[in-house]
Amino acid sequence: MRENVVIRTVSRLAVPFIQLFGLYVIAHGASGPGGGFQGGVAFAAAFILMIIAFGIADVRKRINNRGIMIFSIFGIALYAAVGLLSILYAGNFLQLNVIEAALGIPHLHGILIDIAEAGIGITVMAIMISIIYDMADTGGESA
C-alpha cells in the first residue's frame, strides 16, 4: 500500500480535476444547478482521495485543525457579511438588489450571491475534511 505507484499517480492526476470541478459547481450556483454545499463537498472529496492515497499525516501537513477552524469561520463570516451588506444599503437581510440599485453595477446581485456561495463552499469543505479527520483518526492527537 505504502509504495503503490498506480494509486499515487492516478490520485495525483485526479485531484486537480476534482478540485476544479468543485470550484465550477460553486461558481455555477447562481445561474445553474449546483451551489456552495455541493461544490464544497466535491472539493473536500479531493482531500479524501489524498488521505486514501498518501495517508492522513501527509494531508494534515497541508491543512491542519487550525486551518480547518479558520476556513470554517471565514466561510460563514463571508456569507453573513454579504447578507449584512444589504442591511447597510437599507434593504432586508440578503436583499441584494438594493445594493445593485445603489451602486448601479449591472449583475452585481449575481456576483454577490456567488461570493455568498463561495462562503458556504469554504465552510462545507472545511467541515467535511474535519469529519474525515475525526473518522480516520485512531485516537491520539485530535482537536
Added chain:
Amino acid sequence: MSIMEQLPVLLIIGPIIAALIILAAGWHDRRLCYPVMLLSITGQFIASLVLLLQVIQDGTIRYYLGGWAPPLGIELVIDSFSGFILSTIMLLALLAIVYARRSVEAEVPAEKIVSFYVLVQLLIIGLVGMTITGDVFNLYVFLEISSIATYTLIAGTRSPRSYVAGFNYLIMGSIAAGFILLGIGYLYVATGTLNMAEIAMLLPASYELSTVHAAFLFLMIGFSIKAAFFPLHLWLPDAYTESPSAVTVIISTVMAKVSVYAMIRILFTIFTTAYIIESFPVTEFILLIATIAIVAGAILAIAQNDLKRMLAYSSISQIGYIMFAVGVANQIALEGGLLHILGHAMMKGCLFMVAGLIIYRMGTSNMLELRGVAGTMPISCAAFALAGASMIGIPPTIGFMSKYYLVLGAFEAGYWLYAAVLLIGSLLAAGYIWRFIEIAYFGDHHHKGDQTTTPEGPISMIAPMVCLALLCLILGIFVEMPMEIIGPAAMILLGGI
C-alpha cells in the same frame, strides 16, 4: 428606525456571528469566551423585549428575508404569542448563562469549555429561530440546529453516564426530527407551500385527505417526543439528570418550552381549531393523555431519590398541564396554559438551579445524603421552598394563577372530572416537593458539610436563582402584567385576530 426594522433577523444573525467570535476567541484565550457569550445573550434579551413592546403597540411584525414576500420567500413572524415565548426564553437563557459560569467551570472539562459555550450559543440561536420563524421548513432547520447542540451538550460532563443519556436522546430526537420532516413533507404535498399562514389558508380544502391526517399525526408524534409528552418522555429523565447543571437549567426551561410552543403553533396556527376539534377530533384524546401525564409524572417523581431526577419527572407532569390547556382548547384554559409555560419555566429553572448549587457545594444530589442541608444552604432551600410552593400551586404564586385559569377553563368546557385530576396533580406535587423540604429542613444534621459562615455558593449562581424565585411570587401577585400579552396570544391561537 432602520435598525428597528432589521431587529428580527439581527436576533438570529448577531448571535451566529457571536458564536464565531467565541470560537475564534477561545482559540486565543479560553477566558474570553464567557464575556462574549454574556454580551450576545444580553443583546438578544434586550432585542426580544424591544420586539415584544413593539408587538404590543403596533401588532404583528413580519420580516421578509431577502425582501422576497411569501409564499416565495421565508418570513419571520413575531405576533403576541411568539413575542411572549421569545422574551420568556431569552429571560431564562440570560439567567441560565449568568448561572452557568461557575457551574460549568466545576463540571465541564477545561478543554471542552470553548465548544461548550459555542454549542450553548447555537442552541439558543436554534430555539430563537424556531420561535420567530413563519415557515415550517425553516422551523425544522432550526429544530435540528438546537437538537444537535443539545445532544452534545448533554454529553458534556466527565461521567460516562452522560454519554449514554446524550446518545439515547440522539436516537429519540432523530426519530422525532424524522417524523417532523415527514409531516412537513406531507403538508407540502397537500398544499404546495411551506409558509405557515399560507398552509393554514389552503389546508381547509383538503381536510378530508388522508395525506393531511398523516401529516398531522407525524407532526404530533414528533413534537410530543421533543416536548416529552407523557408516553414519549423516556429520554427526558436521563438527559436532565446526567447533563451538566447549567445545561439542565437551559434545556428544562428554554428548550422544553420551545418544543411545546412549536407543537401549539402547529396545532392551532397551521391546523387551526376547525381541524383539531371538528374535522379530526383529537383534543379529547390530548386531554386524556395530558391528565395521565400529570398523574403519572407526579407519582414517578415521588418515587425518586435523586433530586435532579425527581425534578425531571416533575417536568413530565408539568408538560401535562400545558397540554391540558391544549386539550380543553378554550380561551381561559389556553391563557392558563400559556401562563403555565412562563410560570413553569421560572419555577423549574429555579429548582434546577438549586439542585445544581447543591451539587456544586455538597457534591451529591442524592436526597438521602442531604439531610439538614438547609442549615448549610439557607438561601437555596428558601428559594426551593418558594419555587416549590409555586409548583404545588399555593396562592399567591404564579403556579396558583395558571392552575386557577386551567380549572376555570375546564369548568367552562364542562370537564368536571378532568378539573378534579388537576387538583389531584397538585396534591401529588405537594408530595414530592414536601419530601425534599422535609429532608432539607427537618432531617437530622449529620452530614459532613461544615457549618461555618462561609457563603453557600458564588454570588453569580445565587443571584439568578433568587431572582427566579422572587419572580414566581411577584408575577403571581401582579398577574395582569403577563396576562396583557397572553390574552391576545390565546385569542390568535383560537383564530380571532
